[in-house]
Amino acid sequence: MNQDQLKQAVAKAAIDYIQPKLESDSIVGVGTGSTANYFIDYLADIKGQFDGTVASSEASAERLKSHGIPVYDLNAVDQVVVYVDGADETNPQRMLIKGGGAALTREKIVAAVADEFVCIADGSKWVDVLGAFPLPVEVIPMARSHVAREIVKLGGSPVYREGVVTDNGNVILDVHDLQITDPVDFENKLNQIVGVVTNGLFAARNADVLLLGTENGVETK
Template identity: 60%
Template sequence: MNQLEMKKAAAQAALQFVKPDTIVGVGSGSTVNCFIEALGSLRHQIKGAVAASKASEQLLVRQGIEVFSANDVSGLDIYVDGADEINPQKMMIKGGGAALTREKIVASLAKNFICIVDESKLVDVLGSTFPLPVEVIPMARSQVARKLVALGGSPEWRENVVTDNGNIILDVHNFKIMNPVEMEKNLNNIAGIVTNGIFALNSAATVVVGTAEGTKIIR
């Protein structure tokens, strides 16, 4: 299977975690787009979905799935999202699509985080293959960048990208994240950072991996 076929296989396999008469939390990104397409087959069995990005919301509507605001629900049974990297402890780097803050918000509502990826996203150490996205309030861009440099990172402003919240993204290269929980907390304490793309405090409960040999589920 090529990469797209692996993503589709993981997305299809994730449908087994969707329970009837529930509202499903949905993230964003190319693998999630495959999941939304597959979720359309269950649109008459579920109540609807909460989307972590405007782009995902539009795709859900096209599938005939009712979209709820995060403010409309007190909790979700599952949240399904992809990752840019995921380690053996099911901790992730996310934010390649600049939706990391809303993804954290929707993920925090769910009992179970189901991460769907193709096998290229599996790493031993976070930061090995993908820079760490950090969402920053625009007026703090330079001062946050200086603090990230002091921590050993090489931040790069993702120009011409504005998040759904009206903020900017700094992609931090050269971070080998040996203690994801500590790093996630420390970065979020820097004034001007809305949140960072480490998902360690709320890691995945289950990982569905599309591989060349088929789909693998890691619980």
Template identity: 55%
Template sequence: MSEGKRLAGEKAVDYVEDGMIVGVGTGSTVAFFIEALARVKDRIAGTVSSSEQSTAALRAHGIEVFDLNSTGALSLYVDGADECDGGKNLIKGGGGALTREKIIAEASAKFVCIIDPSKNVPVLGKFPLPVEVIPMAQSLVERRLIELGGKPVLRAGFTTDNGNPILDVHGLQITDPVGLEETINQIPGVVTVGLFARRRADIVIEGVDPPRIW
């Protein structure tokens, strides 16, 4: 599996152009992309990072990290996924950075998603769907998610970089990713749902040899 992640992460560097400020996601596959990006760091102007973890890794390689408010729109965002269906709809947020990831994806002209083959699924939902919530709304959101057919479980001992808890929703078969994303986002107290369907990936790189791009 780590070989698949490496193949996908290294291939994503092909989309990095000279002078870019590159949006960088979070997770084990992105860690391989960061290592590859470090080898061409003199070609780029810097990065915008979706998590404290990625920020630390980028800075350890001597790569500058900017605040998104200071950069404006980005040309490229590279990130992984916990699941990806044939329509390039994603479940993200297993690492807890879904809100910042979604913000950077929205700000980017091209979203390249890097996955190992195990993340390619026919229908989203086997991986529990993360939902970041405002703390006082936790029980309210739980009730609404149960009404939608899910089984929400509080991620124990975890808060996001924004200081909020995450509910991981089990038992869903997500046949209408855009519709479910809109429905959950409308529940008061939801910060972000880890469905990336309204703003899905533009390009998926699957870590096989040679990498499969679709």
């Protein structure tokens, strides 16, 4: 199978995984990116089995609405039964790097609220040590240079993502040259830099379940 087929397989597996958990009043958290888009398309097939969704980006919200799936403001819901999203990297502990699509802050918020976080990824995202994929950091625009200097002190090489403004009106620094051996500690250190909104390490709140698309089928980690 090619990469797109693997993404479709894990998206369909996620539907099969969450469907027994859904009730008529359930809210499903939906992530952002190419794998999440496949999940949204499959979710449309069972849209009568739950109340609605919360989305981690404007793009995902529009795709959900195009299928006739209700999208709620997170502040308007009491509970998110499950959050399904992709990843740019995952390690064996289900700690992730996310944010290639610049939606990391809203993704992290929905993950924090959700009872269960299900990550869907193809096998190319599996690594032993996080950091080969540049780590996105969302930054208040006026703090960009300050944050970049502080990141250099932590051993990273930050690169401004030209032409990208997040749904929150902020900018992204992509941090290269990392080998993140203690993801929770590094996540916390980055978040303590003044001007950082958040970073793309999902380590303190990792995925509860990882559905990994491989040549041998979808594996549950």
